[in-house]
Amino acid sequence: MSLPPTMIATALVAFTLGGLAMWPLIRRLRHRLTDALWQLEHDPVTGLLNRAGLHAAHATLTATPSAGPIIVVLIDLDDFKPVNDTHGHDHGDKLLAAIGGRIAEIAALHGGAAGRLSGDEYAALLPVRTGDLARIADTFVTLISQPVDLTPDGEPVTVTASVGLALAEATDPFDEVALRRADIAMYHAKHHGRNRYAVYEPGMAMPAPDRRRGPRLRDRRPSDEVTA
Numbered sequence: 001m002s003l004p005p006t007m008i009a010t011a012l013v014a015f016t017l018g019g020l021a022m023w024p025l026i027r028r029l030r031h032r033l034t035d036a037l038w039q040l041e042h043d044p045v046t047g048l049l050n051r052a053g054l055h056a057a058h059a060t061l062t063a064t065p066s067a068g069p070i071i072v073v074l075i076d077l078d079d080f081k082p083v084n085d086t087h088g089h090d091h092g093d094k095l096l097a098a099i100g101g102r103i104a105e106i107a108a109l110h111g112g113a114a115g116r117l118s119g120d121e122y123a124a125l126l127p128v129r130t131g132d133l134a135r136i137a138d139t140f141v142t143l144i145s146q147p148v149d150l151t152p153d154g155e156p157v158t159v160t161a162s163v164g165l166a167l168a169e170a171t172d173p174f175d176e177v178a179l180r181r182a183d184i185a186m187y188h189a190k191h192h193g194r195n196r197y198a199v200y201e202p203g204m205a206m207p208a209p210d211r212r213r214g215p216r217l218r219d220r221r222p223s224d225e226v227t228a
Contacts, residue, residue: 045093046100048122049115055174057113057125062170069128071112074164074182075103075140077120078194083157091150095157096120098148106139123179128167137165137197145195160195162186167200 041053049057061070077099084092100114103122107114112126126136140163147156164186168178181200189198191207 043100043116046097046116048100048104049113051115051117054113054115054117054123054125057115058174058178061112061125061127067170069167069169070178071110071124071126071128071133071136072166072168072178072182073107073124073126073137073140074166074179074186075122075124075144076162076186076190077144078160078162078190080120080159083159087150087157091157094150095148095159099144099159099161102143102146103140106136106143110136123182133165133167133199134197137163137199141195141197162190162194163197164189165197165199 041049041056043050058070061067080092080095083095087095096116100116100122103124104114107124107126110126110129112124114122114124116122124140130136141161144161145158147158149156164182164184166178166181166185168181172178181204184204184206185198185200187207188204189196192198
């Protein structure tokens with residue numbers, strides 16, 4: 001037995017009105033989901049990618065069978081702690097965000113991505129568009145060292161950075177090979193005077209522990225953070 005047209009029309013109207021009433025809730029849920037996904041892959045202080053986001057960016061850059069080598073850049077600010085202690089953590093965060101913005105601009109210029117690993121340590125992943133790694137590294141060192149105005153009437157603050165660059169094949173694991181090579185190069189830059197860069201070369205080894213500044217935040221285990 002078929003339903004009268006009026007009943008069908010009434011049901012359709014009720015369904016439509018119900019859907020319209022639910023739309024604001026659906027829209028809010030979508031926004032919350034989008035925000036949650038963004039937070040999973042981004043650093044809250046700088047807005048850059050976090051470690052998970054860098055892994056995703058690396059996967060994107062190396063996903064295709066024809067993907068070429070990538071340039072991995074590891075950036076560690078020199079003597080950031082005294083600046084943070086002198087000006088306070090709020091201004092320290094502003095400084096981290098400002099430096100992060102510069103790093104992101106350079107990375108975007110080369111078609112890559114930038115992230116903050118932890119503390120005052122950043123990384124960038126760039127597709128190989130030029131063999132002149134020295135010029136790329138010098139750009140990072142030079143722009144990072146430009147003064148940053150933390151307050152309208154305050155003295156500009158200047159920090160420098162030690163930068164390590166490394167080439168990695170698309171098939172190289174991100175942490176164990178790509179980032180590790182850039183890490184070694186960065187510590188060589190740190191060891192040879194800071195405010196400079198070093199490019200990884202085959203056979204280059206990590207400097208001895210006594211020449212390093214101690215455990216990095218990204219290397220600490222939860223138990224280490226309690227006692228550090």
